[in-house]
Amino acid sequence: MDNDFIYDEDWASNYQHFARLHGRIAEVDETVAFLEDYSSGGSALELGIGDGRVAVPLSERGVRVEGIDNSDSMLELLAKRTDLVRAWKGDIADFRTEQRYNLVYCVYNTFKLLATREAQLDCLRSAAEVLDDQGILVIEFDVPALEGFVNGQKTTTVFVDHENTILNAHVHDPLNQNLVSSLLWFSGTSVRRLPYRARYVYHQELDTMAERVGLELAERWGDWARGAFTEGSKRHISVYRRTSL
Ligand SMILES: C[S@@+](CC[C@H](N)C(=O)[O-])C[C@H]1O[C@@H](n2cnc3c(N)ncnc32)[C@H](O)[C@@H]1O
Structure with a gap:
């Protein structure tokens, strides 16, 4: 891993x-x-x-x-x-x-x-x-926030205002107690993708x-x-x- x-x-x-x-x-x-x-x-x-x-x-x-x-x-x-x-x-x-x-x-x-x-x-x-x-x-x-996963996946809304929409997309890896995640940060016409893995x-x-x-x-x-x-x-x-x- x-x-x-x-x-x-x-x-x-x-x-x-x-x-x-x-x-x-x-x-x-x-x-x-x-x-x-x-x-x-x-x-x-x-x-x-x-x-x-x-x-x-x-x-x-x-x-x-x-x-x-x-x-x-x-x-x-x-x-x-x-x-x-x-x-x-x-x-x-x-x-x-x-x-x-x-x-x-x-x-x-x-x-x-x-x-x-x-x-x-x-x-x-x-x-x-x-x-x-x-x-x-x-x-x-x-x-741990494990509610709401469907087929091992979930997307949550982290923050929304007039300028920013920040979502967190997770895939669950239950054998390792891991979430493989990406923050998706939309602002104006740009989107940034900030990936991470967490246990x-x-x-x-x-x-x-x-x-x-x-x-x-x-x-x-x-x-x-x-x-x-x-x-x-x-x-x-x-x-x-x-x-x-
Ligand atoms: C969520 S940020 C927190 C930063 C700071 N502690 C704070 O509270 O604002 C996580 C920090 O841990 C560092 N980090 C992540 N994994 C690490 C590791 N294995 N060894 C050392 N630093 C690590 C990252 O580079 C980042 O600066």
Whole structure:
């Protein structure tokens, strides 16, 4: 299975506009306030740091933020934005550093872009290894939305306004818990196609994978304002700590 998905120039040049339309700029303050509570004013590592949407404002609150990303184009966006955040090119499924962090976090569904169970486990293992003794791992992840597939296919409407129509076309690969997807973004007379593959995971499987690498669930919320995680939740924010002996 092709697991080499990388945000290319097309993704990067549309990322900030998409994140805004998707409501992810509007919630940055809440995201950062949540993460700051777990960073003990010390150090944090972001997995899939992107353009620094979260890392930059978190670093402006005095947290020493570092990050990993495998996309040159996204790292360039980050570099244009700040020199406060140290970031390096790497795969979040397999990284090592001597540094230990108070907080490691992986937000905005980045974790599901690791399209195999092995890659997801490797990511959790790498993250656990770089946490300090009291360190915390935070993962923000959508609840799988598997309703509405017909013959293994579904198209959803992500956003519509006067200028933009953004659709998401999915094909289900149930053996691998993968959705093979393309964002189709129509604006004016142009259409952009932004493909990706993702592995969906229910929260209990995520907990089981975390337990395999020595982490245990400490808290789970339905949003960054610490709303309850319920059967109606569309995503969860899961907080893991080292398993107590
Ligand atoms: C949805 S964006 C999130 C960016 C940023 N974390 C945010 O919240 O705005 C996913 C990011 O993860 C990066 N990424 C995806 N797979 C990766 C991998 N295997 N290793 C490192 N970075 C990865 C992408 O290049 C992209 O910057």
